[in-house]
Amino acid sequence: MQTPEVWSRHTELVLMWGCNASAAGIHQEIGYLYDAMERGARLIVVDPIVTAVASKAHLHLRPRPSTDAALALGMINHIVSRNLHDQDYLERHTQGFSQLMEEAGQWTLERTREVTGVPEGLIAQAAEEYATHRSLLECGYGHQRYTNGHRTQQAISALAAVCGHMGQPGAHCNFMEVGAAYTGFLNSARVQNPPGADIKKTRLISISHFGPALRAAQDPPIKGIIKWRGSLITQQPDARGMIEAVKGLDFLVSIDQFLTDDTDWSDLVLPACTIFEQWGVHPSYRHQYLQLQVPVLEPQHESMPDIDFWAELARRMGYEAYFPREWTGLDWLRLLLPDDFPLEQAMHPHGPVRLPERFCPPVPNWDGNFQTPSGKIELYSGVYAERAQRFPGEWDPVPRYVPSAESPDGDPERAARYPLLVVSQHPATRTHSQFGNLPYIQEIEGPATAMLHPDDAAARGIAEHDRIRIYNDRADSHVLAHLTRKVLPGTVELDSGRWIKTGGNVNLLIHPRAAGPRDVGDGVMAEYDMQLDGHTIPYFNLLVEVEKA
């Protein structure tokens, strides 16, 4: 990741793909983006929805949802046909360009327009501008929420490589990364399984396929869950299946601050401390700083810091020696962080502290080296070809456009009954399912509402603020209609994160299916590689019909 702090000072063009920087992580990006634009940088946004940041863009491309891979391949083909690709970079730092072009070469502007709905002139202009500037490609998660999401990201990354827009200040391809938290900086193992404790691992359960995995798990079966700092039910793609799975448990414990969808099904609800009452550590997307959270309040009422709960549980399970009773959250932070980390410097009023550059250089891949077997960008992925020998899945070594399983192109038969494709935004007012229960937020959001294109609404006799039923053969959801051209015809927008018990939850409608490249089956695994196997959830792989309620 090259952070906005760095690229905003150098880039000439930002291509923001599936990324609503005006609502999700707004504090991390929008100010830097404006800084770049005030220096004269161009902004191109690819998003089917008219977001606020798309409204600030010089060009806005609105592909039909789930067709982004076709758009990226069409852009690659146009760039190469105009000889705007970086031949020198391709020769020195990539492999598989010819195999890539066997696929991308089929994507003429005309065919790309037919699949994506984006006008040919706009595709060509975006491609040419991207290729001829010092360009930064900033990816969000939007284009990735389909069963073809892994292919799409493969295609978009190839676009950057073909132009050589990698590893320079202001030119890179960024995907969502949480600083260096996952790259070896934090010693998570020392906290989860302290040296000597040797807590046995049984198997791995896919978090993106948790409902099915929970029901499928044997040897041993899962009979109890303690859940904390997340919603087990509301945010799962298979919310109905998750409820069924939870009903089958002997014991469910929720550690929470509010009575959520999860607590409704819990045998025990333990009051959780807020962030103001306990020690914590803050890495995040789009920057490489770390700040320690210092408690400013004593734990209120019966609540206790989360780490105290887990340490006490471990002690009672026979691991007293490894979870000292006198340790506070700060002691655990010392264990979690590298021994030479300047702890005090990362606390108020000093913090935050930049993470060591050996974990996250300001300009990654500046030397043209990549962490692949060949040391190059693998436009033809040898790793995928090899992975295909070991695990079932969609291991295409080159990016292809394959329609998302549940989309008008992917399942015309289903689309005849349920013709509208659902996309879910992350609204600025919530973080996933958090905050939606607060009166102050409800005042801003109003009642649960879905966006419908006026043409789709007219065809169904639906007027502004009518109560509507969004349904398919799995479930239905009742919300109000908002008629707007922010969504494309054939598309419904229903925000993510609405609670089931207060109405408007979108995940009740979704088919429980994990996306590739690896086929994780029922979600119970002996081994798993997060970098290679993929773990995306196809939240927008969803067709519905809408009627006036």
Added chain:
Amino acid sequence: MREEIMMAAGETMLLIDQSRCVGCHACETACKMENNVPPGPRWMEVVEHESVDAAGDVALSFLPLNCRHCADAPCIAVCPTQALARDGLGLVRLERERCIGCGECLFVCPFGAPQFGEDRLMQKCHGCRERRARNLPTACAQYCPSGALRCATPRELSHLVRTSRAALGAARAD
């Protein structure tokens, strides 16, 4: 009359830059927290406008709307009880003890700024008078993540606008 309300050197004003606003509503929340305003009255509200141009392209614009503390404020003129007046800082000040909750101010305000809560008397943005006296920005400006709301003296704001314009000109000339 206008000379009376000119700001003294060092006094700040709120710049509302629509080109930067993305409609995140952080200003509204900051205002509520600062002033302990319950759900209901909205001293600040960001409204969204959707437009379609001749080519069919759709775009959004956003406008944060609070009391603009107008120089020639229509609300002051129509208030029958003199509950509204201009203070020495150039702000439209409300004396709630005088307010009878008639709503005349709301009818004439071009921005819909006057709000009415449970006691049915008028309430509105006071311009963070006390924060500004302590040289702090207004709460809405402090928590705006996009730089759409900025609190500074007119001279500083003018300079800010001019330098960013100059930077853009230089970039274009490159």
